[in-house]
Amino acid sequence: MMNRVKKVLVQILHPPQILKSFLPLAVVATAFVAHLPAHAQSDKEVERGFQEFLAGDYEAAILTFDRIIQENPNHALALMNRCGALTRLAEATADASYYEKAWSDCNKAIQIDPALAIAFYNRCSIQLNLGDFSAAAKDCDRAIEKAPGFAPSYLNRCSAKVSLGQYQSALSDCDEALALDASLAKAHVNKCAAKLNLGQLKGALLDCNEALKINPNLTNAYVNRGAIGRALGKPQSAINDYTLAIELQPNLAIAYGNRGNSFSDLGRYQEAIRDFDQAIQISPNFANFYVNRAIAKSGLGNEAEACVDLGRAASLGDQRASSLNAQFCQ
Known part of the structure; x- marks a missing residue:
């Protein structure tokens, strides 16, 4: 049964989480x-x-x-x-x-x-x-109507739109913010996030690199660049960026979770589990961390422990974990 569990778990490995700024x-x-x-x-x-x-x-x-x-x-x-x-x-x-x-x-x-x-x-x-985010975008609309030359309003509306999945419109707002103030590194972070969601990996990488050129201490830029590295099939590059993000912000659960995914990609399951443990300690109600820790545990052959994590994820409302738990762990 263990091999069946592992095969299915690998298929549902969650993609990297993308941070906006x-x-x-x-x-x-x-x-x-x-x-x-x-x-x-x-x-x-x-x-x-x-x-x-x-x-x-x-x-x-x-x-x-x-x-x-x-x-x-x-x-x-x-x-x-x-x-x-x-x-x-x-x-x-x-x-x-x-x-x-x-x-x-x-x-x-x-x-x-x-x-x-x-x-x-x-x-x-x-x-x-x-x-x-919807209410935020509306208030930024009002701010822009009253002061169309204030770059941060475009930047924040860009961030709201990225979170709402309105990626093309978000890119337009961040471009406007940069036209008004080219030093806004966080606008490049948001463009990176929008392009990453659109699958424009090369463009996303350029924007994250530009953000870090302006400000090398932007945690979100490293997290997003790590997501790009993993999407490009470069898990070690992703690990390096997630490590830099963690050095800047040691309590960032998503950085640990995403680095754990990259360790799993390389078959380094013990290191992955340590990262998922840390992510869960910071954010114990985020179901994806339990599912991905189950993947790492199944990679080590710890089927029973993997099923425990699937059960925890299911109790937090993860439907895929619930289905797998019922199918393979009962």
């Missing part, structure tokens, strides 16, 4: 200047909050914007920028509760001043962080 939230100095009320003290406080934000002291920036809002609850810029600082704090602390507060601030800023393009951009970014 999008810019974090931003507050924009020109927006402060363009819409500030003519009160010198308010100007100084907004500038203080802006500088604190740039320095990465998001808690201090939030306190500064708090003071402005206490004095003037309808200060749209302070609300918008507190929204940005709260979201950066959510990203830095992995505390999603800050997103709700940020969302409320951006909504109120938009109600007070619907012309604030950056408020729509910030709200788009919040929704990208929360995985609501």
